[in-house]
Amino acid sequence: MPALMIQGAGSNVGKSLLVAGLCRAARRRGLTVAPFKPQNMSNNAAVTADGGEIGRAQALQALASGLDPITDMNPVLLKPESEVGAQVVVQGRRIATVKARDYAALKPQLMGAVLESFARLRAAHDLVIVEGAGSPAEVNLRAGDIANMGFARAADVPVVLAGDIDRGGVIAQMIGTQAVLDPDDAAMISGFLINKFRGDVRLFDDGYRLIAERTVWRGFGVLPFFADAAKLPAEDALDLPRGGGSGAFKVAALVLSRIANFDDLDPLAQEPGVALTMVAAGQAIPGDTDLVVIPGSKSTRGDLAYLRAQGWDIDLAAHVRRGGHVLGICGGYQMLGRVVRDPEGIEGPAGETAGLGLLEIDTTMTPDKRLTRTRAVHAASGLPVEGYEIHIGRSDGPGRARPFAFVDGAPEGAVSGDGRITGSYLHGLFRADDFRAAFLRGLGAVSSGLSHSATVEATLDALADHMEAHLDVPGLLALAR
Template sequence: MARALMFQGTGSSVGKSVLVAGLARSLTRQGLRVRPFKPQNMSNNAAVTVDGGEIGRAQALQAQACGVAPSVDMNPVLLKPQSETGAQLVVCGQVRGAFRARDYQAIKRELMPDVLGAFHRLSDEADIVLVEGAGSASEVNLRADDIANMGFAQAADVDVVLVGDIDRGGVIASLVGTKTVLNEMDAERIKGFVVNRMRGDPTLFASGMEAIAAFTGWSPLGLVPYLDRVKELPAEDAADLRSDGGHGGSVRVVVPHMPLIANFDDLDPLSAEPGVDLIIAEPGKPLPLCDLVILPGSKGTISDLAFFRKEGWDIDLAAHVRRGGRVLGICGGYQMLGRMIADPKGIEGEPQEAPGLGLLDVCTELTAEKQLVEVSGVLVPENVAVHGYEIHMGRTQGVDCGRPFAWLGGIPDGARSVDGRVWGTYLHGVMQSGAAREALLGRVGMVTGPLSDHEERVEAALNAWADHLEKHIDMQALVALARPVSRG
């Protein structure tokens, strides 16, 4: 019979996702069949699954840590923000519609059967399921009809380990305070705690661990020192996007940070490349001089395009092209580079259309059908193998599509400008392949030897992180807290 254990946090971004990934890799190396599960996720960083759906990117990383392909059951409810108050709802991998925050709270209870069904299907193929909560366990204002934290723990009869982040400060108060605000039944679900991201001498916090245990009655399972290599794992939150270059790279790449940036792990291989200075251009600042500008994916293409213009980045980009600079648009960024984006059915809000940046002779119409597929093919004109995935709503057509960016499964993808300096593609993950990355960087003058696939770096980081956790977490005590999965 499968067992399960849930990891909730004192707040967002305390390291739950990477903690579960590292524990999953550790337990998998011990010969256990491990599966990750997150009842509800909110992220525009999504991954395509082998069963034709999409889930949060963090759960795809956790699946990789388990040595299995990602499936929609690992993240049955995914919210993809489209504005400050609304999000696209994806249930079991497929789009259910768009909802404002208050409206979603009203329908949340209806999703619990989908959540429990996915959890039990995963349990059927596992020895242990590692469940990740969302946000903070102490959000008592959202406790009614909760499916992400204690609501799920009670419904699935799963006990909880609470994770706090000492690097943020106030970790004793945040852990002890969580118990204080929870109702008695929910507080009893928490059996142990982990303090994450300790910098400096860990012995200085030994009395802190004892104090938390004394105040709460929970088992101290580990004080985890900060590990720099965790930065090599894909980030889940766009707030983690921070880079100002300055690494002495021979090529400068600039990425404008737009509000609804999506699938930004496309940038990870460049960020990790020693010869590249990756610069995230923040609002309020002009686009810096560089060799290549990348317009990444977006969950609200027309909205982000308006933001791009408001920042004056359209003027900066035009000047960059006049100077001979290169531009790559990925997915939503590709759509922005065209002459027009039309949304006649109101996919992103009210029906509307907006002029694009005009750097590619193509036009896009947003459509309700969502393309979710893993793809492979060759980069044009280098004829270098590429692979990745498509996850988009819309059709793009035009003269420049006659010069495709790539051929994927025998079908042309994307477009290139007449002068060959502006490229657009729907292919996410194009930089993952070392050969494709080498070819694209070669277009901007970077001469390299053979580059390794980025996946090798991620695998090495996962193993290093698992080694680290095994040194600092009582793995035996942690696994002992996992309870048999109940279907009552």
């Protein structure tokens, strides 16, 4: 069946959003369409229907396609654990942790899995829309490439190159990409489009013409900036919600150095009664905060050290003394306990690190990773909560006698005796509208009754409408082969 690939003239040019919009546009034409990204690098992952993990962007693209996400949609996922190393996940399962210089030697061995997953998707759907990674202009990484031109040539998939005009220099990005590519790689590019334009699109007419003349590529249009993108789950830490809202209930979320699965914050950010502040390195937790959220982390002990280096442990102690509330999710839950032990050195050097001591639990890291979609019942309200677990480590201790929720009758998470400190392994818990409303009401906040899932669906439709209005979407879909 036909396939089309969107590559970028640089990182963060909006490839993920473009693929999501094309998937929704194709679906609305009655096609069965699936997203595919050969290799992704992200700590913001989703648990799939087949019990693995893929990049969060591919899960959103699956939603745009009307599909449940499966591991074939992102067969190679790299999850950075340090500045120089990353966990390698192949077809949903962790196979190794390697240093960047060693991954180059591993890549050629992964092409078989990539093509195998792609073939299964192609056999099952009318159309597959593929997302590249980074940029094909990074020709120093071309040897053994499985993410961009290496894949496009191996699978014979036509490429459209997307450029981001918002950051400037887009003409050089596009023409320069063609200039540095191997001629056989450049021949795979059938056209281009420009993304994230602000202002009067006609002012770029001359620039658009220049790109088309110099490259001899077909232009598929200029897409104005899509402001509602913030309503969709983000994958890259560069796209973290910057906070906002003028609600009376103040939420502060800590931007950890290895923050993971931060889309937990999206439903809170969209609540009109909530004002969300993202607390970055060097900033203090605001003194008027009602709830501090410690999100997930790819390196719990490393981020405990990072948290203390920012002085956030001191801010948290003061926040608790003032009667404030704290919620730790996954790695954040582990940090709230008395100690985090890593006897086998799974996340880094073997050893143990003192936790924040706000919950009576101890955590021990173990080699096995828990990957599951979870249905729970909130202990305080009796309301259903649906989420997912994606973590290593097991937590236990007296605090578990006061669970956050119950899963098949077994306790999950922990709550302090005064009810102000909460920890849970459940990601995605705030997507449950009734639970989110009850949770906020329990802290004295006002919930709007917002339906998060309806907001995401409506935004995907609006994205497809936006692309149909400004791009040659029929031409893009007809390009697929």
